[in-house]
Amino acid sequence: MTTIKNYTKSIFLLFVTAVIVQSCNIETTYETVNVKNRFSIVLPSFLTKTNDLNDDATLQYQNERREFYVAVIEESFDEVDMAIEQLKEENLDFKNTLEDYKKMSFDDYKSQLTNAEMYNTKDTIVNNMQAITTHLRGRINGVDIFYCLGLFKGKTGYYQATSWTLANNEGLYNDDMDKIIYSIKEIEETEVAE
Secondary structure (H helix, E strand, O other): OHHHHHHHHHHHHHHHHHHHHHHHOOOOOEEEEEEOOOEEEEEEOOOEEOOOOOOOEEEEEEEOOOOEEEEEEEEEHHHHHHHHHHHHOOOOOOOOOHHHHHHHHHHHHHHHOEEEEEEEEEEEEEOOEEEEEEEEEEEEOOEEEEEEEEEEEOOOEEEEEEEEEEHHHHHHHHHHHHHHHOOOEEOOHHHHHO
């Protein structure tokens, strides 16, 4: 009888272990979000829509429990021209190019952070848009943050896609964050008409 009990316990423990291991292997699912028929972006399904991350953002999603956030800001070429004119008053000389937009945007991020470290910066093409992507670590209000940033030159303006989390979650979410940044796609007029 003891042998049967031990055998039953062993099978039960093996079953519980298998269930636990299987639950750890649950893959993240993604969904494509269309934003005002101007652009789309692929987001993990664990994120929910919000509106309190950035007043200028067209798209904002979060998962507060996971400390995982995403925002996309759109700026027309005309808006960037106006910002450049204001910067000229401060003796700063920028042109309306993706490279100078990068300098303005990334300098703004770095100015808000202490111990800012930018790495893995790439000039690339993403979904037929000229792009610059990077990773950034820094501290804000005493909290270490990890960012994935992408700047994209569209037909009528720029897209600034940002995903961030706590720095100690970088290894856990880096792939999801890169997938988000590299998924942004400007919607063509023919796609809207279909």
